Amino acid sequence: MGQTENKTPFLDGALTPVLERLEEQRLFIKRKYFNPLTALFIIGGIFLVMFLTKQEAKWLLAPMILFFLGGLVTVALAQKPLSEYKNAYKNEIIKGLIDRIHPGLSYNPALCIPESRFMASGLFLRTPDRYRGEDMVSGMVGKTQLNFSEIRAQYKTETTDSKGNRHTQWHDIFRGIFIIADFNKPFKTRTLVLPDTAEKIFGSLFGNTLQKWNKGRGDLIKLENVDFEKEFVVYGQDQVESRYILTPDLMERILNFRHKTGKPVHISFLDNSMFVALTQTKDLFEPSMGHSLLDTAPLESYYEILKLVIGIVEDFNLNTRIWGKE
């Protein structure tokens, strides 16, 4: 038996023709705009070094202006092909991945979950100073309406240094995928399931006291699943209803999901819906100019993330509708 060097192509090569076509487009953009731009930078750098060593203005002014203008024109010219390339990547490849996982979901790269819904979830208390998002996916998965998109919500702080200069710094409130799914049971109050930082840092006794002080979020709900209690802290407005939502079965499912993602998970139950905030550390579903599209590693990770998110309906058993909610 001979050893097979090549691993099976991603998704059995279903996307290969599109990937090859887009790879040509990428190489074209790189050749026509990125390479000249790099060359300009290098030559500009040489002139700068000459100026610094010889201290003569002729090495700086005229050439620098020329290079600056040249750079500007190249960047301006590159905008259109770049955005065409990005659109094609999203509409053909990312959409292709979504269709593979669950046909019939709609995808709009420019839209996102609105800020009002994000804030209504009650998961994050601070109002963002900057709210952006993209890559909205929505549709029905079985009986469950599912919407999700990438979101980045940030707040800013301003500091003034000793010279009186102001510095603005941006901090993430949330960055990742924000999901809204229709829940399978009817309910009236709000329940929050948050990562348990207090208990992890301060231990259960002192951590519990800290959790109780957090009154704005509702009453602390102590649940009987020890592993769940270690990972999450639950706040609710009604002790019984929170437990009606968080059955022993759903707690197990949430725990499994948390282990599968390996990242912090925030969940809230409100308005008969389930809101899930899945933290990510980088921008998703974006093509990279620097790497070949035929290397499918980033695409495979996007595919896994999409599978995880769309799989929420299955993972949380949301299509089981035996409790009087259609």
Place this chain on the structure above:
Amino acid sequence: MPALLLIGILVFFFVIIPIIIYNGLIHKRNMVDNAFASIDAMLKKRYDLIPNLVNTVKTYMTHEKETLTKITELRTKALANRDPDTQAKVDQEMTGLMRSIMVAVENYPQLKANENFMQLQASLNNIEEQIAAARRAYNAAVTTYNTAIQIFPNSVIAGMKHFTPRELFVIPAEERQNVDVGKLFNS
């Protein structure tokens, strides 16, 4: 001055702290009573649905007459005697019987397709979930209360004021494990 300070300290330790502890215990005991009341309310809801259910299924279900009669009897018993002990016992028995009825429904396709029955079934499922949640809420409140009256120095106040530990609501074993449908069919 030191005498005043001493009195202050004594008042703090022998009056103020006991009052705080006592109030805390009362609060926790009320939470237990409140949690029990919510189980009671949910059980009542279930009993309200039973006559409706029995009427709907009895025309179809020929082999389960006995179970249906038993359910009706239990309901009458539970409504007549509302003390916690009876409620807990009846609830346990009732949960088992309801479960076997719902499994037996599989043998009656006509009944399964009956819209009235489907609605009833959804309501019952929902109430069962709510009862389970109320039981868990009650047990959580009882555990908090029992711990509170057993730890020192609360135990001293609890002893003096006759705070007694409460029993946990027994969660039926079959509720903790998956239902063995095959077994239910064969019995």
